[in-house]
Amino acid sequence: xxxxxxxxxxxxxxxxxxxxxxxxxxxxxxxxxxxxxxxxxxxxxxxxxxxxxxxxxxxxxxxxxxxxxxxxxxxxxxxxxxxxxxxxxxxxxxxxxxxxxxxxxxxxxxxxxxxxxxxxxxxxxxxxxxxxxxxxxxxxxxxxxxxxxxxxxxxxxxxxxxxxxxxxxxxxxxxxxxxxxxxxxxxxxxxxxxxxxxxxxxxxxxxxxxxxxxxxxxxxxxxxxxxxxxxxxxxxxxxxxxxxxxxxxxxxxxxxxxxxxxxxxxxxxxxxxxxxxxxxxxxxxxxxxxxxxxxxxxxxxxxxxxxxxxxxxxxxxxxxxxxxxxxxxxxxxxxxxxxxxxxxxxxxxxxxxxxxxxxxxxxxxxxxxxxxxxxxxxxx
Numbered sequence: 502x503x504x505x506x507x508x509x510x511x512x513x514x515x516x517x518x519x520x521x522x523x524x525x526x527x528x529x530x531x532x533x534x535x536x537x538x539x540x541x542x543x544x545x546x547x548x549x550x551x552x553x554x555x556x557x558x559x560x561x562x563x564x565x566x567x568x569x570x571x572x573x574x575x576x577x578x579x580x581x582x583x584x585x586x587x588x589x590x591x592x593x594x595x596x597x598x599x600x601x602x603x604x605x606x607x608x609x610x611x612x613x614x615x616x617x618x619x620x621x622x623x624x625x626x627x628x629x630x631x632x633x634x635x636x637x638x639x640x641x642x643x644x645x646x647x648x649x650x651x652x653x654x655x656x657x658x659x660x661x662x663x664x665x666x667x668x669x670x671x672x673x674x675x676x677x678x679x680x681x682x683x684x685x686x687x688x689x690x691x692x693x694x695x696x697x698x699x700x701x702x703x704x705x706x707x708x709x710x711x712x713x714x715x716x717x718x719x720x721x722x723x724x725x726x727x728x729x730x731x732x733x734x735x736x737x738x739x740x741x742x743x744x745x746x747x748x749x750x751x752x753x754x755x756x757x758x759x760x761x762x763x764x765x766x767x768x769x770x771x772x773x774x775x776x777x778x779x780x781x782x783x784x785x786x787x788x789x790x791x792x793x794x795x796x797x798x799x800x801x802x803x804x805x806x807x808x809x810x811x812x813x814x815x816x817x818x819x820x821x822x823x824x825x826x827x828x829x830x831x832x833x834x835x836x837x838x839x840x841x842x843x844x845x846x847x848x849x850x851x852x853x854x855x856x857x858x859x860x861x862x863x864x865x866x867x868x869x870x871x872x873x874x875x876x877x878x879x880x881x
Contacts, residue, residue: 507851511858515865518873522861523854525846527835528868529828530877531690539693539832540682541804542825545796547675550668552795553598557665561658565713566633566640566651594791598664601739604747606660608767610738613663613709613729617656622722626655629713629720659723662711667735670707674700679801690832697836705732732840740837744830745867746770747777752786774830775871779823793819793826828876838864 511519518528529535556576563577564570572579574587574595586592616622630651634640644651678696681687687696708730711723723729749772754762764770774789781787797818800808808821839846843860844853 507849508854508858511862513862513865514869515873518877519858519861519865522835522838523846523857525691527690527694528831528838528873528876529690529835535690535828536682536688536693537803537807538825539690539829540679540687541801541807542796542822542829543675544679544801545799545804546826546829547672547679548799549593549792549795550672550675552593553595554665554668554672556593556595557598557602557661557668561662561665561711562713565658565715566630566654568654594795597788597791597795598668599661600788600791601743602657602660602664604742605664605738606657607748608738608742608746608770610741611734612727613659613723613734613738616723616727616729617659621727623652625720625722625724626652629655629715629722632715632718632720635716655722658713659711662723663709663735664739666709667731667739670700670704670731693832694835694839697833698840701732701736701836701840705730707731709734736837737841740834743773744775744834745773747772747774750781750787753781771870774827775834775868775873777823777827777872779820779827779872782823783819789823790819793822796822796826824876827872831873831876 510516513519521527521530529539556574559576560570560573564573567573574592575583630644634644674697677700678687678693681696687693708725709723710721710725710727710729712719712721714720746767747770749756749763749770756763758765777789782790782793784790800822804825808818809815838861843856844850846857848854848857
């Protein structure tokens with residue numbers, strides 16, 4: 502906590518939230534109800550992420566350059582019963598994981614994105630492509646006719662793996678948070694933020710690598726020597742692409758350039774998880790509906806009871822889950838903001854406090870149009 506404030510109060514429109522952050526708080530106000538919602542939804546999310554990351558890693562390693570991967574969601578376990586459940590939609594919606602992967606792939610950012618344009622990557626990708634195409638005349642013809650096609654598919658496989666590696670860290674982090682809450686160790690929103698922050702710091706330098714096995718030989722596409730790490734090359738680009746930018750939902754705005762309903766530059770996109778209106782959740786073509794549906798199966802009892810409150814009870818459960826999820830993501834965003842802050846929030850040095858203030862105000866400028874003000878009220 503900041504004991505001495507040596508700079509004048511901020512004049513920013515979100516000055517009260519900036520002051521809260523400077524005092525050791527979070528973007529989300531602290532209340533027992535908010536803590537219960539955030540921890541409960543992150544427990545469910547942690548279970549879903551465990552399924553998501555396993556499938557993403559499976560696709561990246563076992564569906565490499567498979568142009569028609571009909572069974573990519575089966576993780577190599579194909580049976581009639583599983584196929585029938587898949588058709589009946591009695592399954593995890595792995596499509597949402599791919600939606601997030603494509604957002605990261607399209608928006609880019611970090612050294613991972615830069616590495617995919619280097620000669621080293623091109624050489625390593627070509628070695629794997631040539632090994633995969635050996636003896637396949639049709640694919641060889643495709644590669645010669647469209648020389649850029651398969652390298653782009655390899656780039657996409659890299660993002661399958663990178664997002665899987667990111668979620669492989671986040672899933673147990675959220676499940677451990679729930680366990681600590683059940684033991685009475687997590688009592689406040691700052692406790693939640695600190696738990697996530699410590700988890701991010703602990704995994705910050707974890708290397709991001711990617712290799713595929715083709716006919717018994719391993720091909721390193723992202724070697725450890727590339728120097729890609731968990732925090733700066735997956736976590737930060739993920740927050741940028743999924744929390745802030747994402748894509749406009751099909752059917753809700755026009756993609757026609759003349760209609761001018763979509764920003765002309767992708768860095769101006771405001772369609773991420775922190776901006777999305779929860780009300781469309783449940784509608785056809787709204788990707789977060791898939792995630793909210795997945796999380797309905799793993800809600801802890803206390804959160805399920807909370808959602809049964811009148812007047813609507815469970816009739817709008819997916820919308821309520823979406824609101825809770827946004828609250829949780831503001832907590833995760835707080836951890837990212839504090840983790841990247843130039844100086845500790847507890848600093849008493851006026852110059853350091855001023856630099857922290859400018860840093861926080863730049864974040865608040867991006868969050869002005871988000872759902873941040875909406876989640877300041879402690880209700881679903």
